[in-house]
Amino acid sequence: MRSDRIKFIVFALVVLLLPLPLSGGYLTNVLIFVGINGVLALGLNLLLGYAGQISLGQAAFFGLGAYGSGVLTTQFGFNPWVAMVVVALSVAVFAFALGFPVLRLKGHYLAMATLGVGVIANIAFNETVDLTGGPSGLSGIPNLAIGTLTFDSDLKNYYLVWCFALGMILLSLNLVNSRFGRALRAIHDSEVAARVMGVNARLMKVQVFTLSAVMSAIMGSLYCHVMTFISPTSFGFSFSVEILTMVVIGGLGSVYGSILGALLLTLLPEMLRTFQDYDIIVYGLLLVTMTIYMPGGLVEGIPALFRLIMPTKKGTEVGNA
Amino acid sequence: MKKLVSTAFASLALFCMSTAALAAPPIKIGALFAVTGPASFLGEPERNTAQMVVDEINKAGGVKGRKLELITYDTGGDATKAVQLANKLVKNDQVVAIIGPSTTGDTMAVIPVVEKAQVPLISCSAGIKITEPVKKWVFKTAQNDTLAVARIYEQLKKEKKSKVAILTVSDSFGSSGREQLKALAKHFGIQIVSDDTYGPKDTDMTPQLTKIKSAKPDAIICWGTNPGPAVIARNAKQLGLAIPLYMSHGVSSKKFIELAGDAAEGIRLPSGKVLVADLLPKSDKQKGSLLAFIKDYQNHYRAEGDHFGGHAWDAMMLLKGAIERGGDTPAGIRNALEATRNFAGIGGVFSYSAKDHAGLTKDAFTLVEVRKKDWVLVK
Numbered sequence: 285m286r287s288d289r290i291k292f293i294v295f296a297l298v299v300l301l302l303p304l305p306l307s308g309g310y311l312t313n314v315l316i317f318v319g320i321n322g323v324l325a326l327g328l329n330l331l332l333g334y335a336g337q338i339s340l341g342q343a344a345f346f347g348l349g350a351y352g353s354g355v356l357t358t359q360f361g362f363n364p365w366v367a368m369v370v371v372a373l374s375v376a377v378f379a380f381a382l383g384f385p386v387l388r389l390k391g392h393y394l395a396m397a398t399l400g401v402g403v404i405a406n407i408a409f410n411e412t413v414d415l416t417g418g419p420s421g422l423s424g425i426p427n428l429a430i431g432t433l434t435f436d437s438d439l440k441n442y443y444l445v446w447c448f449a450l451g452m453i454l455l456s457l458n459l460v461n462s463r464f465g466r467a468l469r470a471i472h473d474s475e476v477a478a479r480v481m482g483v484n485a486r487l488m489k490v491q492v493f494t495l496s497a498v499m500s501a502i503m504g505s506l507y508c509h510v511m512t513f514i515s516p517t518s519f520g521f522s523f524s525v526e527i528l529t530m531v532v533i534g535g536l537g538s539v540y541g542s543i544l545g546a547l548l549l550t551l552l553p554e555m556l557r558t559f560q561d562y563d564i565i566v567y568g569l570l571l572v573t574m575t576i577y578m579p580g581g582l583v584e585g586i587p588a589l590f591r592l593i594m595p596t597k598k599g600t601e602v603g604n605a
Numbered sequence: 606m607k608k609l610v611s612t613a614f615a616s617l618a619l620f621c622m623s624t625a626a627l628a629a630p631p632i633k634i635g636a637l638f639a640v641t642g643p644a645s646f647l648g649e650p651e652r653n654t655a656q657m658v659v660d661e662i663n664k665a666g667g668v669k670g671r672k673l674e675l676i677t678y679d680t681g682g683d684a685t686k687a688v689q690l691a692n693k694l695v696k697n698d699q700v701v702a703i704i705g706p707s708t709t710g711d712t713m714a715v716i717p718v719v720e721k722a723q724v725p726l727i728s729c730s731a732g733i734k735i736t737e738p739v740k741k742w743v744f745k746t747a748q749n750d751t752l753a754v755a756r757i758y759e760q761l762k763k764e765k766k767s768k769v770a771i772l773t774v775s776d777s778f779g780s781s782g783r784e785q786l787k788a789l790a791k792h793f794g795i796q797i798v799s800d801d802t803y804g805p806k807d808t809d810m811t812p813q814l815t816k817i818k819s820a821k822p823d824a825i826i827c828w829g830t831n832p833g834p835a836v837i838a839r840n841a842k843q844l845g846l847a848i849p850l851y852m853s854h855g856v857s858s859k860k861f862i863e864l865a866g867d868a869a870e871g872i873r874l875p876s877g878k879v880l881v882a883d884l885l886p887k888s889d890k891q892k893g894s895l896l897a898f899i900k901d902y903q904n905h906y907r908a909e910g911d912h913f914g915g916h917a918w919d920a921m922m923l924l925k926g927a928i929e930r931g932g933d934t935p936a937g938i939r940n941a942l943e944a945t946r947n948f949a950g951i952g953g954v955f956s957y958s959a960k961d962h963a964g965l966t967k968d969a970f971t972l973v974e975v976r977k978k979d980w981v982l983v984k
Binding site: 310313317418423511512514553561 | 683685
């Protein structure tokens with residue numbers, strides 16, 4: 285338990301000090317999106333990695349958060365913070381109500397149902413032109429502000445997003461190590477056994493589904509205020525799959541794994557730009573290689589890689605002696 | 606001897622100075638295009654054209670003796686990525702100006718970035734929101750949809766057809782077209798008797814066309830980009846609709862005729878002049894630019910230049926002119942751009958002003974008709 289706390293403090297320090305050497309450059313901007321994507325992946329990981337329930341509709345909740353905040357602030361003159369709370373609560377109610385019928389389904393059927401939710405949400409963003417601006421997007425969304433401090437630069441937004449992210453990481457760490465987290469893992473291993481042991485599996489699945497939806501929605505609100513412009517293409521099916529990829533590459537059932545996955549998938553395309561037109565091929569190859577050779581994700585893969593390299597060094601030394 | 610040494614030194618010094626002049630750092634220009642993803646039909650020709658223009662300019666000695674360097678990034682048509690890459694161009698690459706992005710969505714997303722960084726942006730997308738209201742640092746080369754709508758309505762009015770059915774695609778191109786079709790109808794005395802949409806990936810539009818048929822319009826106007834309109838053309842032919850079919854400039858390339866096959870026959874659409882460059886009269890101001898663009902594109906890529914590439918050609922040439930007149934600072938380029946008058950490019954004759962950053966009139970479009978798998982001008 286204590287080592288967990290130290291781990292978190294070290295992680296938080298790294299996050300808080302990271303922008304200093306970057307001096308507000310372009311990487312700071314990318315790291316804002318790492319924070320947003322990290323929490324999205326974390327939300328899905330709680331659902332998929334811990335409770336074993338798949339969702340291909342995470343982008344819908346992210347989009348609901350973004351459009352909710354965007355529409356309330358631009359069309360109805362809400363204060364951005366009030367809008368964020370209103371949207372988070374509405375998404376919570378919506379996800380809770382949706383969770384009961386949808387989470388009765390299992391496996392492929394659950395994947396299909398959540399995929400459907402994602403597609404419907406995207407169509408709604410596209411077609412309600414009067415409200416959302418439709419396919420050409422919604423612009424003129426204000427930045428967030430506390431008093432006279434307006435979050436209008438990359439550096440300020442970095443700290444804004446990562447404060448939220450660190451809070452949610454801490455919350456998730458506490459959650460997975462609590463009775464609730466253990467019950468979720470029990471559901472993952474065998475839902476029947478968990479129910480026999482007195483775990484209210486049905487309610488818990490809906491609760492964790494709601495939690496992940498709300499986390500996504502809050503990130504959506506932040507996203508729209510950071511970008512000041514949103515369009516439906518950012519909340520499509522492909523983005524849901526991208527979040528899923530982050531979770532799987534990072535490591536199922538690991539809080540830090542989600543952040544690591546988001547970091548890799550957000551930074552990798554930037555680093556691969558040197559390959560120009562071939563970047564997509566290299567990107568694909570890397571992902572395939574990682575899923576084949578690191579089935580446990582980066583959190584297990586990196587230490588394993590480390591161990592693989594270290595003993596061979598020792599081995600050769602022994603051989604020489 | 607002494608004289609010889611001093612001459613040697615002098616010539617050496619001269620030589621050093623001249624190499625210093627030659628090695629003046631290139632002027633960096635950023636480009637954002639959707640080379641991959643659903644809008645790649647825009648991004649690819651735009652990227653190719655921009656690179657081609659830069660190569661040609663450098664071959665001819667650069668701008669005022671300085672070479673241009675084009676830094677291109679692929680947005681994939683994703684607004685989030687476009688914003689990240691615009692930041693990269695501005696902060697890391699420190700470009701003096703940006704051309705692109707290809708889509709209205711991407712452009713709207715990067716506008717806050719360039720406005721804050723005070724770097725001029727010449728967008729290659731058509732959305733009317735980009736330059737209305739006018740934003741200090743944002744210009745565009747693609748023709749406003751309004752102009753294309755006006756061109757069609759003008760023709761209908763001339764033929765005394767007043768009842769139209771509109772069928773638009775549900776993406777940013779289609780919804781902008783739909784808005785303008787509805788907004789301008791009254792002005793031209795046109796009545797919209799049926800208003801339908803279709804999805805960008807739909808493969809059968811018979812239901813919409815059947816509904817339209819029962820509304821008995823004088824003409825159908827379809828607003829979309831490939832492949833949807835080709836499907837509509839085929840469906841209309843299958844249904845035996847005898848109503849004149851108008852398309853948007855979104856399909857003004859040979860690709861549309863290929864996709865629609867025989868069903869394309871008789872379809873009319875407003876188009877940039879690049880499609881019919883060789884049919885234009887000699888008096889046309891744009892003819893020189895058009896023929897040069899088509900020839901260069903053929904030489905570089907062994908393919909036909911289309912009007913999407915033309916948007917990038919216009920953006921690069923406008924930028925070149927602005928650098929020649931206004932220097933290599935973002936502010937200088939912006940002011941020179943705004944002062945551009947009567948630049949005959951591919952999309953039309955551009956005249957920017959403090960109140961107009963789109964710079965075109967409805968003469969930018971001509972109405973063409975498909976006859977025997979080729980384009981002819983509609984008189």
